Amino acid sequence: MxxxxxxxxxxxxxxxxxxxxxxxxxxxxxxxxxxxxxxxxxxxxxxxxxxxxxxxxxxxxxxxxxxxxxxxxxxxxxxxxxxxxxxxxxxxxxxxxxxxxxxxxxxxxxxxxxxxxxxxxxxxxVAEAFWRDCVADASILSQWVVNVGRRDARMRTAHLFCEIGLRMEKAGLGSRTAFQLSAIQSQLADALGMTPVHMNRVIRALRQDNLLLVQGRDVQVPDWDALAAVGGFDGAYLELDDRWRRVE
Amino acid sequence: MxxxxxxxxxxxxxxxxxxxxxxxxxxxxxxxxxxxxxxxxxxxxxxxxxxxxxxxxxxxxxxxxxxxxxxxxxxxxxxxxxxxxxxxxxxxxxxxxxxxxxxxxxxxxxxxxxxxxxxxxxxxxVAEAFWRDCVADASILSQWVVNVGRRDARMRTAHLFCEIGLRMEKAGLGSRTAFQLSAIQSQLADALGMTPVHMNRVIRALRQDNLLLVQGRDVQVPDWDALAAVGGFDGAYLELDDRWRRVE
DNA sequence: CGTGTACTTGAGCGTACTCAAACATAGTGG
DNA sequence: CCACTATGTTTGAGTACGCTCAAGTACACG
CATH class of the missing domain: 2.60.120.10 (Jelly Rolls)
Known part of the structure; x- marks a missing residue:
């Protein structure tokens, strides 16, 4: 079964x-x-x-x-x-x-x-694997604090879309440059610590710079490296590869 | 030994x-x-x-x-x-x-x-105890995101001082209303996602309202409940008591 | 007594907020 | 097929919180 x-x-x-x-x-x-x-x-x-x-x-x-x-x-x-x-x-x-x-x-x-x-x-x-999963979650959370605390609205937004894109890709649910995001703008605002109105303006600005195309559920990233650069994104914190995992 | x-x-x-x-x-x-x-x-x-x-x-x-x-x-x-x-x-x-x-x-x-x-x-x-400790740390981290993302400078500051005070008290290092904080203002600013200058003004304002007295290392809280009210502080997230811990 | 570190204060500015309204879009019932 | 409604997005105007730059003060230490 x-x-x-x-x-x-x-x-x-x-x-x-x-x-x-x-x-x-x-x-x-x-x-x-x-x-x-x-x-x-x-x-x-x-x-x-x-x-x-x-x-x-x-x-x-x-x-x-x-x-x-x-x-x-x-x-x-x-x-x-x-x-x-x-x-x-x-x-x-x-x-x-x-x-x-x-x-x-x-x-x-x-x-x-x-x-x-x-x-x-x-x-x-299995206990260790679960524990490690919690730690990886905390690693993302830690990055979230940095994001909300020290990046401006534009960087924050770019960073979030990079993170979600990468995670979706790793999970086999689309690619980092094209995926489905089931969240409305006011929810994104809640994630990034800003108001829905400002969220809208930032998304709009990113679209005009051809960095991020959000249309309904569909997210498209014409130039991922450029978006990552805007967001100062480095995916290491996602802990998604095992190159440095303890193996003993 | x-x-x-x-x-x-x-x-x-x-x-x-x-x-x-x-x-x-x-x-x-x-x-x-x-x-x-x-x-x-x-x-x-x-x-x-x-x-x-x-x-x-x-x-x-x-x-x-x-x-x-x-x-x-x-x-x-x-x-x-x-x-x-x-x-x-x-x-x-x-x-x-x-x-x-x-x-x-x-x-x-x-x-x-x-x-x-x-x-x-x-x-x-012991593994579970350590794992649980990591989870409690993450609980604090999660609250930190809320703090930086959704509270204004004054609330944020009050909240941080409430948290540290309570943790110090629980560790037996002073009381929540009087403890030693070995951090300078610019470091507090780094913790709260603001500039050192603004940090200074907020601390000053809290002092004028007789809510928080920071002098060098010494921190004194004349009215802890009032400070907690300003910060919207509820210490449950610190997970410092075991009333609801799993015991099986 | 000079030097370094931390704190304090002032003036001006900009990002992001608030309030408010208009505009899409999709679903629903007459 | 078209109001009607709900939900989400877009835009405008005015405001304020917190930032930047800059200077000045207090205090500890060699």
Whole structure:
């Protein structure tokens, strides 16, 4: 019986960073959960909640965000198919952020914590692989702070599109120069710490410079190196290759 | 033979979030490393480097930061005594950030990865405790993004001082209303994504409102609740209590 | 007593914000 | 087939927060 494609994608990503035996891989693929469709604007998990599952993205995109008392939101992570959102919660089930659909159509698999915990306790190598996945997520988060804190709106935007493009390409969902982005401008603004109006102007400016063409879902990058230069982008932080992984 | 106080502090922090047996605690305390003093403005680790140790802060403060091509810096984490900086690097030895002294006097213990790895492989509960520590660090990082992305300079500053105060108090290094901060204004500016000049004005304004008194190393908070209100601070994200930790 | 480091203050400017409205586009029901 | 509605994008005008450049002050240290 073939396992779910999203799990295959997830395991493939893990194996890019960690060395897993066939046995361990099979053990991960044996896990399953409830596949659900999430309507837009509804929280999958809410801040302060104690969760009992992590979410594997099947199709569409999800985002993790923090919220201020006045309702202002800041997206702190974007998840694409094959990403296990909130793997963190396996170690700290009380989450301090919200998880929401970014796209109008999001399908996820709710993976219960219990079998995941049994898995990491049976296979230490899997525990390390999951831990490493969390660390890679934190590496992206760290870059996000730099992005929001020290780059201007134009650089920030270019940087985000480079990151998402590269991640989509690595996941086999289009190329870095042409992919589907299921997020509207005001959500991008929430990710980059700016207002929707200004977001619009920046995207427009990038389009006029022929650096970035966003039309509805479709994103096209005529000259990727140029966009990367504008964003000061260096993809090393994504930790997507295993050249320097510990192998002992 | 008594172990180093910094290790005691580290283990105490771990135990606030994770359940460890005496045996496991002793195993962690048995680790040691080289104690070194780090002069200011010198990197402990540099981006792109492959590290072979993590750093346990003994005294003073350290910071992790990202750097832009033009040399602009953004601090993404602040570490106080008892914190194991860069525990991340145990899983991903090639680091994408720099680690530097924040204070003029920083003493750390360079803890080699090898014994740490042997430890986590011998004691799965220790691996989980370390993993959980990384997740808590990421929780702080996530809040940092919200702080820099969506709060104005005044809120941001108040929030940072609330966070550091609370962490210092929990570590037994002063109270949230009176502690020693070994960072200069331009470093605070690097942490909050603003210029040193503006940082100065904001601190000054907070002082005039009798919310925050910073004088040299000394930080005093006349009315902590008021400062927390200004910063919209809720300490839950620090994950410093174990009420909701998984105990199974 | 000179030098270096950190802090303080001032003036002018620009990026990004706010408020507001117009314009697409797609879906829905009469 | 055309209002009608909802959602998202685009544009304009005015404002302000935080930046830059620049100078001056306080204090520690050799």
């Amino acid at each position: 073939p396992s779910h494609p999203a799990f295959e994608l997830f395991v493939r990503k893990l194996c890019e960073r960690s060395r897993l035996t066939d046995d361990e891989r099979r053990a991960i693929l044996a896990i399953d959960g409830q596949e659900v469709e999430i309507p837009p604007h509804r929280d999958i998990v809410r801040p302060g909640e104690v969760t009992e599952f992590s979410c594997l993205v099947v199709s569409g995109m999800a985002a993790r965000f923090g919220q201020l008392p006045d309702g202002t939101r800041q997206i702190t992570a974007v998840y694409i198919p094959g990403d296990m959102c909130d793997l963190y919660s396996l170690m700290l089930p009380k989450v301090e952020w919200a998880l929401q659909a970014l796209s109008s159509r999001l399908t996820i698999i709710k993976v219960p914590h219990r079998p995941l915990l049994e898995l990491v306790r049976a296979y230490p190598a | 008594p172990s180093h106080p910094a290790f005691e502090l580290f283990v105490r922090k771990l135990c606030e979030r994770s359940r460890l047996t005496d045996d496991e605690r002793r195993a962690i305390l048995a680790i040691d490393g080289q104690e070194v003093e780090i002069p200011p403005h010198r990197d402990i680790v540099r981006p792109g480097e492959v590290t072979e140790f993590s750093c346990l802060v003994v005294s003073g403060m350290a910071a992790r930061f990202g750097q832009l091509p033009d040399g602009t810096r953004q601090i993404t984490a602040v570490y106080i005594p008892g914190d194991m900086c860069d525990l991340y690097s145990l899983m991903l030895p090639k680091v994408e950030w720099a680690l530097q002294a924040l204070s003029s006097r920083l003493t750390i213990i360079k803890v080699p990865h090898r014994p740490l790895l042997e430890l986590v492989r011998a004691y799965p509960a």
